Amino acid sequence: MYDNNQFEVIIIGGSYAGLSAAMTLGRSLRKTLVIDSEKPCNRFTPYAHNFITQDGKKPGEISTLARQQVEKYDTVTFLSDLATQGAKTEHGFEIQTNSGQTFGAQKLLFATGVRDVLPDIDGFTECWGKTVIHCPYCHGYEVKGKKTGIFVNDESVFDFYKIISNWTDSITVFTNGEATFEQAELREHKISIIETPIEHLEHEGGLLKKVVLKNGQTYVLDALYFRPPFVQHCEIPQQLGCAINESGHIEVDGFQKTSLPGVFAAGDCTTPFRSLATASAQGSVAGAMLNHELIRGGVDKTNGHE
Incomplete structure (x- = not known):
């Protein structure tokens, strides 16, 4: 019924979203290809938290077990490769990979994540996902009550410090340059605002010890929160014409459908x-x-997608 390069669904991205979808499709007897470049967004984080039944496990252990379970469904095929190009065809879509292979499918699912853009500060990358963190729900419990910094220089600082104050009352804001927001509210809450640019982060194996400023001053810290700017890890959705919202994410509805029919x-x-x-x-x-x-x-009459 199918040749070796033709599938009902191609999933691009084999981490948690992609594996979860692949399991559902495997159990639905759908011929599915998962193309995975094996660079999950959380590969820098030593332990995963706030995930019921998996709290405190290494992310790689969770995804390895998930893949082993999905591989039991014989209609699901895995390919270790990077999807590089996509095109609409008469019968669906074509995906080309870095190794020069071409695959066709009726439907596509992008579970490709994003690539965080980290500042060019020595030590930042080494601490990212360990003690330079983005999410208090994922990491806040482990650094509760400890000396904590927030790396931010825009109006989001007001929401950010209120959230973080749930876990600690020892908060210092680092703007890495002249602050672009009004400081009165933070000063009233006795939150220090450090505008001097950061020289580097002093750490031991990714465990933050001090923030060292360009003027030589140092601040002892256990954790530093940072919400990084990002870019889409995969450009194919935009190549195909999928809408991107104001925050830079692929626009989807409540059923994970993009603006392009047949693409999720x-x-x-x-x-x-x-x-x-x-x-x-x-x-x-x-x-x-x-x-x-x-x-x-291929027709969802409730949404107008084909």
Whole structure:
């Protein structure tokens, strides 16, 4: 019925969202290809938290077990490769990979995550995901009550410090240059604002010890929160014409459908709520809705997608 390069669904991205969707599609007897470049967004984080039944486990252990479970479904195929190009065809879509292979499918799911853009500060990358962290729900409990910094220089600082103050009352804001926001509210809450640029982060194996400023001053810290700017890890959705929202995420509806009929997206590439639980849930929804569209011959009359 199918040749070796033709599938019902191609999933690009084999981390939590992609694996969750692949399991749903495998259990739905759908011939599915998962193309995975094996660079998950959370590969810098030693332990995963706030994911029920998996709290405190290494992210790689969780994804390895998930892949082993998905591989039991014989309609799901895994390919270790990087998807580089995509095109709409008469019968669906074509995806080309870095190794020069071409695959076709009726439907696509992008579970490709995002690439964080970190500042060019020595020690920042080494601490990222360990003690330079982005999410208090993922990491806040482990650094509760400790000396904590927030690396931010825009109006989001007001929401940011209120959230972080749930876990600690020892907060210092580092703007890495002249502050671009009014400081009165933070001063009233006795939050120090350090505008001197940062020279480097002093750490031991990614465990933050001090923030060292360009003027030689140092601040002892246990954790530094940072919400990084990002770019989409995969450019194919934009190549195909999928809408990108104002925050830079792939625009999806409640069923994980993009603006382009037949194309779905799930996980970090679609939402600021970056967690294993969210990605897994979205992948499961996407897998079910992909199967639903295939059952109905590719037409979802409730949404106008074909």
